[in-house]
Amino acid sequence: MRPPLLEARDLTLRFGGLVALDGVDLTLGHSEILCIIGPNGAGKSTLFNLISGIYRPQRGSVRLEGQDITWLPAHRIAAAGVVRTFQTSRLFNDLTLVDNVVIGMHSRTRTGVLTALLQPRAARRELNTAARRAGELIRSLSEDLYERRNTLAGALPQADRRRLEIARALASDPKMVMLDEPSSGMDDRDTDRLIADIRRIMAQRPGLSFVIIEHDMRLVGAIPERVMVLDYGRKIAEGCYADIRVMPRVQEAYLGQKAAHA
Amino acid sequence: MHGVDITAGPMARRQTGGVVQSVAIVAGLEIGGAALLRTFLLSDATWVVVGLLAVFGAAFAALQIRPRLEEHIAVAFREMRLFALLLGCGIVLIYPFLMQGSSYALHLLITAQLYAVLALALNFQLGSANIPNFATAASYGIGAYSSALLAIHFGISVWLTLPVAAVVATVFGFALGFPAMRTRDTYLALVTIAFGIVIHQLLNNFTWTGGPNGLAGIPAPSILGHSFNSPIILLGFRLPSQANFYYLAAALVALSIVCARLLHHSRVGLAWNALRSDELAARCQGINVVWYKMLAFGVDAFLAAFAGSIYAFYVSYIAPDNFTFLVSVTIMTMVIVGGMDNTFGVIAGAFLLILLPEKLRIFDDYRLLFVGVVVILFLLLRPQGLFPQRPRNYGDH
Numbered sequence: 319m320r321p322p323l324l325e326a327r328d329l330t331l332r333f334g335g336l337v338a339l340d341g342v343d344l345t346l347g348h349s350e351i352l353c354i355i356g357p358n359g360a361g362k363s364t365l366f367n368l369i370s371g372i373y374r375p376q377r378g379s380v381r382l383e384g385q386d387i388t389w390l391p392a393h394r395i396a397a398a399g400v401v402r403t404f405q406t407s408r409l410f411n412d413l414t415l416v417d418n419v420v421i422g423m424h425s426r427t428r429t430g431v432l433t434a435l436l437q438p439r440a441a442r443r444e445l446n447t448a449a450r451r452a453g454e455l456i457r458s459l460s461e462d463l464y465e466r467r468n469t470l471a472g473a474l475p476q477a478d479r480r481r482l483e484i485a486r487a488l489a490s491d492p493k494m495v496m497l498d499e500p501s502s503g504m505d506d507r508d509t510d511r512l513i514a515d516i517r518r519i520m521a522q523r524p525g526l527s528f529v530i531i532e533h534d535m536r537l538v539g540a541i542p543e544r545v546m547v548l549d550y551g552r553k554i555a556e557g558c559y560a561d562i563r564v565m566p567r568v569q570e571a572y573l574g575q576k577a578a579h580a
Numbered sequence: 581m582h583g584v585d586i587t588a589g590p591m592a593r594r595q596t597g598g599v600v601q602s603v604a605i606v607a608g609l610e611i612g613g614a615a616l617l618r619t620f621l622l623s624d625a626t627w628v629v630v631g632l633l634a635v636f637g638a639a640f641a642a643l644q645i646r647p648r649l650e651e652h653i654a655v656a657f658r659e660m661r662l663f664a665l666l667l668g669c670g671i672v673l674i675y676p677f678l679m680q681g682s683s684y685a686l687h688l689l690i691t692a693q694l695y696a697v698l699a700l701a702l703n704f705q706l707g708s709a710n711i712p713n714f715a716t717a718a719s720y721g722i723g724a725y726s727s728a729l730l731a732i733h734f735g736i737s738v739w740l741t742l743p744v745a746a747v748v749a750t751v752f753g754f755a756l757g758f759p760a761m762r763t764r765d766t767y768l769a770l771v772t773i774a775f776g777i778v779i780h781q782l783l784n785n786f787t788w789t790g791g792p793n794g795l796a797g798i799p800a801p802s803i804l805g806h807s808f809n810s811p812i813i814l815l816g817f818r819l820p821s822q823a824n825f826y827y828l829a830a831a832l833v834a835l836s837i838v839c840a841r842l843l844h845h846s847r848v849g850l851a852w853n854a855l856r857s858d859e860l861a862a863r864c865q866g867i868n869v870v871w872y873k874m875l876a877f878g879v880d881a882f883l884a885a886f887a888g889s890i891y892a893f894y895v896s897y898i899a900p901d902n903f904t905f906l907v908s909v910t911i912m913t914m915v916i917v918g919g920m921d922n923t924f925g926v927i928a929g930a931f932l933l934i935l936l937p938e939k940l941r942i943f944d945d946y947r948l949l950f951v952g953v954v955v956i957l958f959l960l961l962r963p964q965g966l967f968p969q970r971p972r973n974y975g976d977h
Contacts, residue, residue: 371863372860372864391863391868392864393865393866393867393869394866396863396866401864401865402864404861408858408860410862412856412969413854413857413971413972416974417853421850421853421854421867422865424847424850424851424865428847429847434842434843434849435839435842441845441847442845442846444847445845445846445847446974448847450974469971
């Protein structure tokens with residue numbers, strides 16, 4: 319049987335006395351969207367940092383299509399097809415939009431120092447091809463963004479920053495994309511556009527999977543097939559949105575005990 | 581929105597009919613710049629030097645106040661790239677003939693060019709990747725000593741020692757990069773300072789490096805029987821022997837510029853820029869941050885060693901004190917003042933910081949103070965450096 323796209327087992331990480339993540343399992347299939355919700359400090363971002371290789375777990379493992387990637391360095395995990403965005407977007411602000419997306423293709427391009435110096439034509443061709451593909455990728459997300467492709471990323475408004483970060487993540491033709499609170503700082507209209515963007519990307523890229531950390535319940539209700547709830551570093555529920563939202567434990571975690579019983 | 585649009589604006593407005601204007605801008609700036617530099621080099625009067633500095637400062641003030649001006653110039657140079665290149669090469673080639681046979685002026689130009697190479701070398705690290713390295717002078721020295729030792733003791737051809745010295749320095753560069761990668765920021769800077777001091781002390785204490793007395797009697801190179809110690813006589817013109825090294829240094833600067841541009845416009849340059857901008861995000865885009873940092877150390881050392889070799893053959897005598905920590909700091913200042921990650925800016929920074937102290941000798945004890953004040957004033961005027969980094973241009977528009 320084909321192994322799941324991503325399979326995390328028993329992930330545990332403590333910072334001193336604080337248990338950030340405690341024995342969390344996560345399974346993600348091909349072309350699936352999983353949403354992770356939970357109150358602040360529940361361990362959602364920690365989970366992303368463990369999967370993407372920024373933190374190392376004290377216990378547990380992460381497998382990508384059956385291959386153990388728990389201890390791979392972050393850049394190898396990205397090259398293997400697991401990419402992410404950040405809660406506060408981390409674009410390369412002093413570079414242009416095209417540069418940002420071309421850098422996203424780093425693991426799919428080859429030029430090294432010797433090629434750049436000794437075969438400048440080949441290096442140049444590779445870069446120009448990458449730049450053209452980057453332009454197309456940006457255009458597929460937003461015509462407006464495409465018009466500004468040669469301006470600096472640091473000058474973009476918040477919603478466009480998210481969009482560019484998603485474009486950069488998609489540039490490496492990943493197997494899965496992890497979005498950390500993509501709608502934070504967005505108004506309703508931007509969130510609607512984000513939902514539409516994600517749906518369109520899903521349609522264009524069969525096989526691509528998403529894991530999304532989200533607070534905005536409109537997005538959680540609109541997109542994923544499966545929702546996972548974290549609280550104090552533990553998984554307290556998993557299932558479809560309609561079931562999850564009525565669970566007392568989930569309401570308790572989100573609204574506090576009194577509100578849940580009221 | 582137009583305020584932040586960097587490339588599209590002026591390009592769109594001046595589609596055609598700007599050729600004459602562009603040629604005029606390019607020719608005016610290149611010839612005017614060369615003429616100003618010539619006056620600066622040949623003048624002994626302090627008021628001329630200070631006056632030229634004032635002109636220079638006013639030009640940058642104008643650029644700072646009217647960013648459009650800068651944009652027009654950039655567009656003109658981009659449209660007339662070939663013309664600008666040929667004119668620039670022509671000026672560099674005939675420049676020694678305009679020096680009225682002054683070997684002092686040529687000496688200054690050689691020194692400035694060698695430092696331009698050093699600054700370009702460091703720019704790969706400091707400018708592209710924002711990795712502080714206070715050991716460029718060490719690589720410079722390793723290059724100089726390697727070439728000198730090979731030429732003196734083994735009689736190896738000068739031209740052959742150049743690549744060998746570069747490889748030796750690159751190995752040392754990687755050797756420095758390896759432990760340095762376990763640290764970052766301030767600590768990384770400290771590791772490189774320590775490396776620079778260690779190399780200086782080793783050169784000072786080994787007997788086979790001549791100790792504090794250094795190495796003397798380094799042979800001069802020759803091409804087709806023409807020794808670099810003899811003057812160039814061409815079409816009735818007689819250039820002092822320094823002109824040989826002027827052309828050699830100019831060739832090295834040209835080589836460095838080509839390397840800088842090729843790397844900047846490649847996947848490698850982008851990766852360096854990415855880790856300068858945000859190291860964590862760079863890692864998550866699949867960039868092997870450790871490798872690219874070490875690579876920056878290696879490339880820096882490689883180019884610096886070339887400059888060192890040519891310096892050794894030029895002065896024919898080297899000592900450890902030519903390669904001190906202070907030299908590294910000067911090179912760093914050149915990159916910062918000239919403009920991080922801007923090839924032309926870095927060269928301008930090197931020329932400014934070499935020529936200025938020489939020409940201000942009249943201020944005597946206050947010379948370095950004056951240089952410091954000028955550098956601070958320029959940085960106040962242009963906080964991003966004289967020529968700030970420009971966005972990349974892909975061939976699609």
